[in-house]
Amino acid sequence: MRDVSGESTHTPTRRSALAGLVGGAGAVLAAGCSWSGATSASVPTPGSATPSGAAGDPTPGVMTLFEDPAFNFNGLLALGSSGAGAGEVGEVLTAVNAINKAGLSSQSYVETFRKLGDQLMAAPEGSAADDQTTRLRALRAAQYYGQALFFVLGSDDPGSEEQLYKSGRGAWDKFCDLCDPAPVKTNVPYGKTPLPVWFFRPDESEQRRPTVILTNGSDGQNVDMWTYGVPAALNRGWNALVYDGPGQGQLLFVDQVTFTPTWEKVVSPLVDWLVARSDVDTEKIALTGLSMAGDLAPRAAAFEDRLAAVVAMPGCLTPWLGFPPEVREILTPNKEETNTVWNEEVVPELSAADAATLKKRFEPFSAQAMLDAREGKMFTDFYTPARAVEALDITDVVSRIKMPALVLDYEFEQFYPGQARQMFDKLTSPKDYVKLTAATGAQLHCSPMAPQQHCEVVFDWLDETLSGQ
Structure with a gap:
């Protein structure tokens, strides 16, 4: 960066540029990364009529729920989760309207979604809720608490972060307890702090089934793994394992255990636990990684040879480059x-x-x-x-991966642009590359508006890749 003052680079000019980029880009908050090619000023106002084919516009027209792209991205995740039952279109859009009316801020966002979560965890008006209604309301509540949790540090009550996480975790656990069959809940040994796991099965038979380990990214919650994999797995006769790793969920917000660069030390105990089960086909254990876990999952796959396939969603070699x-x-x-x-x-x-x-x-x-x-x-x-x-950089270890790999990419990828293709090029194992696009509303990091399409691509590939094994 040119120093216009003639002094060292650590000057007010530099600091002003930093503040302007971080604050203006907005989506820095969404996943530790800058918004590629869009700032708050370039995003259309909610409901504005924008040509669907407008060049450089990642969220045209009604796809813009909030003017700020960080809030908009999270709102789109909540809206997109409706296809998996982890949200309700009317509830989300009503919340969006309430937030915009109050004035978009971390405070209004947190208050609105926390209140919505509380309402769903309480008894509904009218008839008493049966187990099915209670289960589905709890799933949506987990989503809305997660939405509030994401912005709570910018609210008037940042100290409520742990309790807000526990509210979302309580909703998730209630949902899980009422599933049929309920997932196996246990703790898998990991250092001094065990990993909470939820093992979902299509039924309680002892049939050996292919199994997918679903890995969350930075800031994701368990409910996101439901949206991005559990129903898709169960509907295809797969088992699905959801877990909290270091820097995620319980390990972060309660146990204060942060991310580790050696993610194979996280995944290997999970594989140990799975191979000891009679209902797991040990030759068909796959690993997926969503968002920043597009770095974590390939890292684990480079050192854990018992995995049959790995999926990076998207491929990410260097998370540090996601920061401005x-x-x-x-x-x-x-x-x-x-x-x-x-x-x-x-x-x-x-x-x-x-x-x-x-x-x-x-x-x-x-x-x-x-x-x-x-x-x-x-x-x-x-x-x-x-x-x-x-330290999360995996540029030099990707070539160690031996099993088949699928690398996803997204049109208008705003967090790790270009890295998916770079990962694909470095892979030496059997590999495929798929880019999801705006043509079907699947643009942006992790296709927030099209998680069903996302799952179709991933599980079609997994079925085809592991069918001959």
């Missing part, structure tokens, strides 16, 4: 220098919204950063979590 360059350039080899720049030059220039963005982005990589954020404070050690993100 103005954020990345803060990090230097020297911890003291890095943190001095962070605390003295960057943090004082951040708006409240920008600060909330960065608190959210770094909390899965630093327990202290998370605890500080819950107290309404900005973390002071930028160096440690930044290095943790940097």
Whole structure:
């Protein structure tokens, strides 16, 4: 970056650029990454009439629920989950209208979706709810609590983060308990903190079945693994394993265990647990990774040879590149220098919204950063979590993968643009590449508006790939 002042690069000009990029892009908050080719100013207002083929417009017309792309992306995830029962179109759109009427902010978003979750967990008006109604309401509540959780650090009550997570987890567990059959719930050993798992089966027979391990990304909740795989697996006669790993769910928000770069040490105990079961076809265990887990799952597959197939959704080699360059350039080899720049030059220039963005982005990589954020404070050690993100780079290990691999990509991929194709090119095992597009409404990171299409692509490929084994 050119220094117009003639001084060192650590100047107010640089800090202003950082604040403008982080705050304006908005979608930095959505997955630790900048919005590629779109800012808040370029996104049409809700309901605006935009030609469906407008170049460079990832969410034309009614696809824009909120002006800010970070909120819009999350709103689209909630809306898209309706196809799997993890949302209701009318509930989501009514919430969107209420938020826009109140004035879009983290506070209005959190309040609206938390209230909706609370309503669904309470008894409905009229007749008493039977188990089926209670189950389905709990699933939608888990989604809405997850929506609130995502923005709670920017609200007036960041300290409620753990309790809000527990509300969503309680809704998820109630849903699971009322499924038929209910998933097997247990803890799989992992270091000092076991991994919570939910093992879904089409029935309670001892039939050996192909099994998919569904891996969440950064900031995803268990309900997202329902939307992106469990029903698709069950409907095809597969088992599906959902779990919380380091930096996710219970391990992050309660146990304060952050992400690890050696994800094979997370997946291998899960495979150990599966191969000990009589209802698992041990020759047909597949691993998928959604969002940032498009980095985690391939990393595990590079070292866990018992897997029969791996799917990266999307392919991601270097999560650190998902952060804007103005954020990345803060990090230097020297911890003291890095943190001095962070605390003295960057943090004082951040708006409240920008600060909330960065608190959210770094909390899965630093327990202290998370605890500080819950107290309404900005973390002071930028160096440690930044290095943790940097350590997730898998560029040099992808070639070790031996099993068949599917790499997904998305038109208007806003978080890891170009990385899916780069991963595909580096793979040396049998491989396929599929790009989901705006032609069928499947654009954007993880196809938030088309998770059913997404699952069709993934499970058709898995069925075909493992059918001959």
